[in-house]
Amino acid sequence: MACLLWTVSVSFLVLASMVMSTAPKQAVDVPFSRNYQPTWAYDHIKYYNDGKEIQLLLDKYTGTGFQSKGNYLFGHFSMDIKMVPNDSAGTVTAFYLSSQNNEHDEIDFEFLGNRSGQPYILQTNVFTGGKGDREQRIFLWFDPTKAYHKYSVLWNMYQIVFFVDNVPIRVFKNCKDLKVKFPFEQPMKIYSSLWNADDWATRGGLEKTDWSKAPFVAAYKSFHINGCEASVNDKYCETQGKRWWDQKEYQDLDADQYKRLKWVRKKWTIYNYCNDRSRYPTMPAECKRDRDI
Numbered sequence: 654m655a656c657l658l659w660t661v662s663v664s665f666l667v668l669a670s671m672v673m674s675t676a677p678k679q680a681v682d683v684p685f686s687r688n689y690q691p692t693w694a695y696d697h698i699k700y701y702n703d704g705k706e707i708q709l710l711l712d713k714y715t716g717t718g719f720q721s722k723g724n725y726l727f728g729h730f731s732m733d734i735k736m737v738p739n740d741s742a743g744t745v746t747a748f749y750l751s752s753q754n755n756e757h758d759e760i761d762f763e764f765l766g767n768r769s770g771q772p773y774i775l776q777t778n779v780f781t782g783g784k785g786d787r788e789q790r791i792f793l794w795f796d797p798t799k800a801y802h803k804y805s806v807l808w809n810m811y812q813i814v815f816f817v818d819n820v821p822i823r824v825f826k827n828c829k830d831l832k833v834k835f836p837f838e839q840p841m842k843i844y845s846s847l848w849n850a851d852d853w854a855t856r857g858g859l860e861k862t863d864w865s866k867a868p869f870v871a872a873y874k875s876f877h878i879n880g881c882e883a884s885v886n887d888k889y890c891e892t893q894g895k896r897w898w899d900q901k902e903y904q905d906l907d908a909d910q911y912k913r914l915k916w917v918r919k920k921w922t923i924y925n926y927c928n929d930r931s932r933y934p935t936m937p938a939e940c941k942r943d944r945d946i
């Protein structure tokens with residue numbers, strides 16, 4: 654905690670990177686199997702570097718995926734991913750948090766592949782109490798297939814922030830005052846998967862997966878988790894008082910982070926449900942906060 658308070662006094666830029674490295678005070682290169690396990694098609698996951706690095710394979714028979722062993726209520730979660738290179742059209746690589754019940758909560762990153770040389774789309778979504786339909790889509794300012802980049806979620810009582818490296822690309826504020834549900838009591842597991850979605854992913858399903866290019870490979874490392882672990886029926890996390898993620902500096906973005914978010918809005922955003930009047934003649938309530946960005 655001393656370290657966290659200290660960061661307040663340093664520059665915003667340093668602060669932004671400190672925020673994201675708060676958790677990595679623990680070892681950054683945690684082996685995959687410490688906190689995660691395969692979900693299906695175990696033979697389509699390959700392990701490297703003492704299990705600190707893995708690859709997911711997609712071929713015409715199956716994709717694959719993995720999930721956290723634990724359930725978490727609030728915290729900071731990230732992984733470094735190198736997306737499927739070259740012709741990845743039709744493939745989707747996802748990294749998301751989800752609770753496992755009917756009126757579920759979910760926080761989604763979905764990376765939609767493309768033909769060689771064409772840009773990936775990063776689609777994000779937030780489900781609260783079973784309600785989603787809150788898509789935002791951006792292009793990335795780098796080629797996500799050339800190197801590892803860090804994708805992370807900060808989730809606390811005040812906001813859900815999506816980060817790409819240290820850039821906040823989306824904020825979902827707690828708008829309970831506007832009668833919008835916010836995830837605060839259902840623990841979530843962390844998931845990732847690589848699968849074929851050529852019925853919708855690339856240009857609305859126009860581009861099909863080219864199976865002659867299979868297997869498609871996405872690589873992962875730095876499986877970082879710093880959250881409150883809870884069993885699904887346990888109220889532990891709610892009653893333990895404030896955790897680091899609820900401290901003042903995480904309740905809102907700082908000025909520099911807002912500047913970066915605006916930059917993403919202006920230069921990289923290609924779709925925002927908040928601005929889609931044909932789909933939502935009446936602006937969804939939480940979008941009032943979104944508009945202020």
Ligand SMILES: *[C@@H]1O[C@H](CO)[C@@H](O)[C@H](O)[C@H]1NC(C)=O
Nearest residue numbers: 737738739740769866868870
């Ligand atoms: C991707 O394309 C590059 C050249 O464009 C090639 O060197 C590389 O082997 C290809 N990778 C895969 C996985 O096919």
Ligand SMILES: *[C@@H]1O[C@H](CO)[C@@H](O)[C@H](O)[C@H]1NC(C)=O
Nearest residue numbers: 765766767771772774855856
């Ligand atoms: C793929 O590239 C095309 C052409 O540049 C672009 O219109 C499209 O948005 C890109 N992404 C996806 C997922 O279709």
